[in-house]
Amino acid sequence: MNSTVLTGCTVVDARVLDGVAPLRDAAVWVRGDRIAAVGPADDVLAEAGRDHRRVDLGGAFVTPGLANMHTHLSLSLPGQGGDAVKGLSPHDLAFYMADGARRTLLCGVTTVRCVAEKDHADFALRRAVTAGRAAGPRIFTAGRALVSTGGHGHEGTDTLECDGADGFRQGVRSQVKAGADLIKVMISGGIAGEHEDIDTRQLFTDELTAVIETAHAWGRKVTAHAGPAPVIAEAVELGLDCVEHGYQLTPEVVAAMAARGTALVPTLLVTRCKAFFDELGVPEWMQRRSLGAGPRHLESYALALAAGVEVLLGSDMPPFWDFEGTNATVRELEHMSDAGLGPARALYAGTLGPIRWLGAEADLGTVEPGKYADLIAMDADPLESTSAFRGVRWVMSGGRIVRDDQNGRAAL
Template identity: 85%
Template sequence: MISGGIAGEHERIDTPQLFSDEMAAALRTAHAWGRKVTAHAGPAAVIAEAVELGLDCVEHGYQLTPEVAELMARHGTALVPTLLVTRCKEFFDELGVPGWMQCRSLGAGPRHLESYAMALDAGVEVLLGSDMPPFWAFEGTNATVRELEFMSDGGLGPAGALHAGTLGPVRWLGADADLGTVEAGKYADLIAMDADPLEATSAFRGVRWVMKAGRVVRDDRSGWERP
C-alpha cells in the first residue's frame, strides 16, 4: 500500500504510505527473487514515482492523469481498476459500512471512471479484480462478473474484458505454460455458458458448467446428475 485509500478514516486517498527508498527496496528485493509487485495506489503522483522505480501493476488508480497513464504504458505497468469499489452502495449497505466511508468511496466514482478511460486511451494493460469477495452476490450476478461488465462498458469492450479476465492475468503472472489456452499438457480449467462473451460481457451471467483441473465441479444443465 503506497497511498491512502477509501477505507482509512484518518487519511486521504492521496496520503503517501511509503518513502521512495522503502518502495525502491521492496521492488528491488521482489524483482531479485523473480517476483512481480503490485500496489494499492490512488493518486497520480504516488503512482508515477512507483512506476519509475519499477512497479509492475497498480490496484485502483482512482486519480490518474493522461501523463501518468502514458508513463504506465511505456513502462509496461498494468492496471487492475477495481471499478466496482466506487459504485457498490448495495454491498456497503449490506455490510453496514459507515457513512463517511461510503461517501468517500462512491464520491470517488466519477473520477475513477475517468482515470480508467485515460488508462485505456494510453494503452495500459488492464486486468480483472473486483476488490470485493469475487463470489459475492451483487446486482443480479457476482462481483467478478459485475466488474467485468463495468470494465467492458467503460471502454474495454467484450473481447477486451474476456482477455482481462483470462489470458491477460495468466501472462502477467507468467503462468502461460500451464494456463490460458486449451492445449494438451495444460490444466483443463474451462467454463461453458449460454451466450457468447465476445458479443456481450453479460454472457458470463449464464455460466452453467465449470471444469477445474480436468474435473467437472459444476454442471447446471437439466437432467445432469453428479456421479
Template identity: 80%
Template sequence: MSQERSTGSTVVVGCTVVDGRIVEGVPALPDAGVWVRGDRIAAVGPRDEVLAQAREAGEHETVDLDGAYLTPGLVNMHTHLSLSLPGSGGDGVKTMSPHELALYMADGARRTLLSGVTTVRCVAEKDHADFALRRAITAGRVPGPRIFTAGRALVCTGGHGHESPDTLECDGADGFRRGVRSQVRAGADLIKVMISGGIAGEHERITTRQLFPDELAAVLETAHAWGRRVTAHAGPAEVIAEAVSLGLDCVEHGYELTEDVAALMAERGTALVPTLLVTRCKEFFDELGVPAWMQARSLGAGPRHLDSYATAVAAGVEVLLGSDMPPFWHFEGTNASVRELEYMSEAGIGPARALYAGTLGPVRWLRAEDDLGTVQTGRYADLIAMDADPVAHTSAFRGVRWVMSGGRVVRDDRAGWDVR
C-alpha cells in the same frame, strides 16, 4: 452440497471454443471437441478429429454441452477471501477464531470456483491462512480456485490496512526489505504494498503518500531479485508515477490517473487492476453495514475513478479483471467478478478485450501462460461454459452453467447440482 465428477478421459463436444487470443487474431472454433485427459487438455480441434484421437487412445467419456460457448475459467486478480471492511459485517470476520476463519475462507473459495472463477490472485489475507488454504485445495481436500498470493500486504506503521492481520507494518528501507523476504519465505508468489491511502482508512485520504522513495525502491529491488512481481494499492497520479518509474509491475485501483501517468504505465508495461466496483457498490456497503464516512469517500470517488480508467484504456495500459469485493458475491444480478468485467467492457474495452482481461491477460501477468488462460493442448482443463457468446456481449458470463477445474466437472446446472 455441490458434487464433483472425476473424469479420467473426457471429450467435451457440442461447443464453440473461444479464448482471449481472439484479440490477437485467433478465431473462435465452432463445433469443437476438447479432449481432457487427467487434469490437462490433450487435444483441441474439430469435433470429429478430436473424437477419433480419443477413440484411438482408448476409452473415454463424452460430454455434450448442447451448443454452449466454452472459454477458460475467469481469473480474478484482486481477491480477499478474508475481507473485513469497517462495519458490522467486517467486525464479524475480525472476531473469528483461526479455525472459524479457515472455514470461512474455504467456503469462499468453494463459492468462487463454482461461480466460474478458476484462478485468483490474493492481495492481502489474514495470518497467512491463504497458504494453508492453497495447500488444502492443491491436495484436493477442499474445492477452490488455483491461488496465487501475496501473503500479507506491506504497509508503513499506521498505513492503509494496518489494523488488520492481513498486513505487515514495516518502516525504512531495511524494514521493507525484511517484509518482502518474510512473505517470500512464507511462499508468496508476488508482493503487495500499500503506497497511498484508500477508501477504507478513516484517518487518511486517498491521496495520502505512505512510502518514501527509498522504501519503495527497497520493496521493488528485493522482490525482483527474488523473481517476484510487485503490485501496489495506489490512488493518486504523482505517487503512481514515482512507483512506475522505479519499476512497479501493477497498480491496484488507480483512482486518479492522468494522461501523462497512464502513458508512462503503458510505456513501462505496468498493468492496472481498476476494481471499478469499489466506487459504485452502495448495495454491498449497506449489506455489510459499512459506515457513512467510508461510503461517502468511496462513492464520491466514482466519477473520477471511471475517468481514470478510461484514461488508462486510451493510453494502451494493460487492464486486468479484479473485483476487490469477494469474487463470488451476488451483486447487481450476477457475481462480483462478472459485474466488474461488465463495467470494464462497458467503460472502454468491449467484450473481446474483456474476455482477454478476464483470462489470458491476468495469466500472462502471473507468468502462468504455459499452464492456464487458453483452451490449448497442454493447458490445465480449467474451463467454463455458457449459452451466449462472450465476444458479442460480456453479460454472457452471467449464464455460466458448467465449470471444470483440473479435469473435474464441479458444476453442471443441467444435472441439477446445488451450486450455492
C-alpha cells in the same frame, strides 16, 4: 487416467485478438487434468478413441475459467459485517475462507490472485486446494500486504507494518519466506482508512525502492494499492509491475505505465457498490468517500485505456459475492467492458491477461492442448456481450467437472 470428451460446443478464447477465430461444432478432449486435443468434433472423437466419457454441452460457448486478480477471501471492511470476520478464531477463519474459495470456483473463477489475507491462512488454503483436500481456484498470493506504521489497512492481520528501507526489505523477505508468489504494498491512502485520504502518501522513496528491488531480486512482481498520480508515477519509474485501483490517474502517468508495461487492476466496483456497503453495514464516512470517488475513478480508467495500459480483471469485493444479479467478478468485468474495453478485450482481461502477468501462460489462459483443463461454459456468446458470463452453467477445474447446471447439480 480419466478421459473426457466435451462435445456440442463453440470454443473461444482471448486468441481472437490475434486472429484465432472461435471454433464452432468443436470438441475438447480432456485427459487427466489437462487438455489433450481441441478441434472439429469428429476429429477429436477419433483421436480420443473409445475409452472416454462423453459430455454434450448442448451448444454452449466454452472459454477458459476467469482469473480474478484482486481477491480478498478474508475481507473485513469497517462495519458490522467486517467486524464479524475480524472476530473469527483462526479455525473459523480457515473454514470461512475455504467456503469462499469453493463458492468462487463454482461461479467460474478458476484462478485468483490474493492481495492481502489474514494470518497467512491463504498459504494453508493454497496447500489444501493443491492437494485436493479443499475445493477452490488456483491460488497465487501475496500473503500479508506491506504497510507503513499506521498505513492503509494496518488494523488487520492481513497486513504487516514496516518502516524504513531495511524494514520494508525485511517485510518482503518475510512474505517470500512464507511462500508468497508476489508482493503487495500499500503506497497511498484509500477509501477504507478513516484517518487518511485517497491521496495520502504513505511510503518514502527509499522504502518504495527497497520493496521493488528486493522483490525483483527474489523473482517476485510487485503490485501496489495506489490512488494518486504523483506516488504512482514514482513507483512506475522505480519498476512497479501493477497498480491496484488507480483512482486519480493522469495522462502523464498512464503514458508512463504503458511505456513500462505496468498493468492496472482498476477495481471499478469499489466506487459503485452502495448495496454491498449497506449489506455489510459500512459506515457513512467510507461510503461517501468511495462513491464520491466514482466519477474520477472512471475517468482514470478511460485514460488508461486510451494510453494502451494493460487492464486486468479484479473485483476487490469477494469474487463470488451476489451483486446486481450476478457475482462480483462478472459485474466488474461488465463495468470494464461497458466503460470502453469491449467484449473481446474483456475476455482477454479476464483470462489470458491475468495469467500472463502471473507467468502461468504455459499451463493456463487458453483452450489449447497441454493446458490445464480449467474451463467454463455458457449459452451466450462472450464476444457479443460480456454479460454472457452471467450465464455460466458448467465449470471444470483440472479436468474435474465441479458444476453442471444442465444436470441439475453442483458437484461441490
